[in-house]
Amino acid sequence: MIKGIYEARLPVSNLQQSIEFYEKLGLKLAWSDEATAFFWIEDGKSWLGLWAGSEYETKYHPSLRHIAFRVSYEDLKESLHWLHSLQIKAVPFGSNESIEPFVRPHQGNASVYFIDPDGNSLELICHIVVPNALKHINDKLSFKDWETLLADTFE
Known part of the structure; x- marks a missing residue:
């Protein structure tokens, strides 16, 4: 049934700064909008979602x-x-x-x-x-x- 983890999420304060950071790590940006961004960790298998908001505090x-x-x-x-x-x-x-x-x-x-x-x-x-x-x-x-x-x- 369960094959692995597909998605994990983190809160961020500055989405653009975070996009640059995670791209620097080698993650591939899958898509983004004004408040969220998703990066492939393993293409088609697992990704990381970033959400802009105060929750990073x-x-x-x-x-x-x-x-x-x-x-x-x-x-x-x-x-x-x-x-x-x-x-x-x-x-x-x-x-x-x-x-x-x-x-x-x-x-x-x-x-x-x-x-x-x-x-x-x-x-x-x-x-x-x-x-x-x-x-x-x-x-x-x-x-x-x-x-x-x-x-x-x-x-």
Whole structure:
């Protein structure tokens, strides 16, 4: 029945500024009018809708105003350089002080976070295969620490 997520929406204050930001990320503008814009994330499969209005002032909470974009592991390793080349700053997540991408072995994923011009939380995320011996790790690990653990596990 359910095959995936087709649409997600975010509030924005300045639609034109947001259109430029999301185009800079490589999303393709599908259509827009005076108050909304839709971007293909995966052409014909999933898109992101932006709505201009005061809702962008809603205080951030992890359950609101957040989108995670799927990327490859290799792309995530290069994400800070890519974001920097677009003049976008990565931001720490939760209690982390570092902006570096990190691995969550217990969830089987890795992420880096940044924000759009209205403070909406954006994430680049990839799935990782976690050996059974490492699935108990609840800490957030740097890529360097994760790859060292993997190498040690398979020695």
